[in-house]
Amino acid sequence: MKVAVIGGGIAGAELIRVASPCPLQFTLIEPKKQVEMQALYPEYLGGVARLQDLAAPLKSFCERVGAVHIREKALSLEGNTVVCEKSRVEFDYVVVATGAAQNYFGIRGVENTFSINTLEETKRARRYVEDNYPERIMIMGSGLTGVEAASILAESLDASIYIIEAKDRVLPQFSPQTSQLVEKALSKKGVNILTSTEVAEVKEDCISFTDGSCLDCDMAIWTAGVKPSPFIQDLDLPKKNGWILVDPHLNAKGNVFAMGDCAWVEVDGKLATKTGLEAERQAKYLAHHFRNLIKGATVEKYSVRASTDSQVALISLGADCAVGVVGKTCIGVPTRLIYSLKSWIDKSFIKRFK
Numbered sequence: 001m002k003v004a005v006i007g008g009g010i011a012g013a014e015l016i017r018v019a020s021p022c023p024l025q026f027t028l029i030e031p032k033k034q035v036e037m038q039a040l041y042p043e044y045l046g047g048v049a050r051l052q053d054l055a056a057p058l059k060s061f062c063e064r065v066g067a068v069h070i071r072e073k074a075l076s077l078e079g080n081t082v083v084c085e086k087s088r089v090e091f092d093y094v095v096v097a098t099g100a101a102q103n104y105f106g107i108r109g110v111e112n113t114f115s116i117n118t119l120e121e122t123k124r125a126r127r128y129v130e131d132n133y134p135e136r137i138m139i140m141g142s143g144l145t146g147v148e149a150a151s152i153l154a155e156s157l158d159a160s161i162y163i164i165e166a167k168d169r170v171l172p173q174f175s176p177q178t179s180q181l182v183e184k185a186l187s188k189k190g191v192n193i194l195t196s197t198e199v200a201e202v203k204e205d206c207i208s209f210t211d212g213s214c215l216d217c218d219m220a221i222w223t224a225g226v227k228p229s230p231f232i233q234d235l236d237l238p239k240k241n242g243w244i245l246v247d248p249h250l251n252a253k254g255n256v257f258a259m260g261d262c263a264w265v266e267v268d269g270k271l272a273t274k275t276g277l278e279a280e281r282q283a284k285y286l287a288h289h290f291r292n293l294i295k296g297a298t299v300e301k302y303s304v305r306a307s308t309d310s311q312v313a314l315i316s317l318g319a320d321c322a323v324g325v326v327g328k329t330c331i332g333v334p335t336r337l338i339y340s341l342k343s344w345i346d347k348s349f350i351k352r353f354k
């Protein structure tokens, strides 16, 4: 049975790793030569993580598990064929795991800022920091990525760091207690927090806001929001808000499955967050699903762990402080304990592919 997996990020690579060895013939379609751990990008930006900590080569991994790696972009699905840039890959089942794209919300000048959404972008941002010693850095967006980047930069650079958020608190997707705890930790590190502040335009050396004010800046980093990629927009599959809508078995339609950031996974009223934690769990679930398919056995439905109304996260706020969140409970630990745990979990994920 031939299974094509489109996207070799956390979800796609983990699915193949967990399902192997098995009689299924996996083909991984992924243009990048390596699997990357995005959760470590803020540490790389801050000069803490090394490249080898956050990426592992897909060639040797695929050879080891007997999968084929096609280093191309998938362009479309035509019946039981994935049409790639140069090749065509036939499948009995296909799994779409192509992640999400950066959302600039149509704000003028934002697409010219720095971002840490991909490793290439993060490397570009790090090089800029090393070569130009920016004195005022504005981080737009205060989700997980924004707060982690702000704290690590505040700790590692002699610069004024600003975090800009349109809503009235940082980490608006988390509980107010978590936001309070994180705001306190950021302030202690000297990060300037501007909430209820909406960016109108990013110019070469300043950012202007919708209230007419503006602030000078030497470096602007956009971390606010993701959207469905053009690839999934064009697929003829059920959608919810542009994401691939899957059933409780992560099935989109017929022999097409989807998981991770590109999918809308809602089971028993719990909507999965777009996090590495969920991507990894969904991959493990589908690996189990495929093993059962071979045996002709059925599987239980997927169970969401980190949902939008009950978050599960480890938020690292520099080298000496982190916040652990499980549902309504959040614990701030002003020591290396949770920080070290998170860093260890993220690095261990990559080591599995080496």
Ligand SMILES: Cc1cc2nc3c(=O)[nH]c(=O)nc-3n(C[C@H](O)[C@H](O)[C@H](O)COP(=O)(O)OP(=O)(O)OC[C@H]3O[C@@H](n4cnc5c(N)ncnc54)[C@H](O)[C@@H]3O)c2cc1C
Pocket (backbone or CB within 6 Å): 006, 007, 008, 009, 010, 011, 012, 029, 030, 031, 032, 037, 038, 039, 040, 041, 042, 072, 073, 074, 075, 097, 098, 099, 100, 116, 117, 118, 144, 145, 229, 231, 259, 260, 261, 262, 274, 275, 276, 277, 278, 279, 314
């Ligand atoms: C800076 C940052 C920090 C984060 N921190 C955390 C954290 O601390 N904790 C946490 O749980 N989550 C975190 N996340 C979120 C987490 O990284 C994502 O939820 C997770 O990577 C999603 O996995 P995925 O496999 O769905 O997508 P991805 O890991 O994005 O992988 C998608 C892959 O698909 C490939 N692809 C895209 N289009 C195509 C195509 N047309 N054809 C073939 N391949 C394609 C891409 O090249 C990519 O390799 C963070 C994200 C970022 C950006």
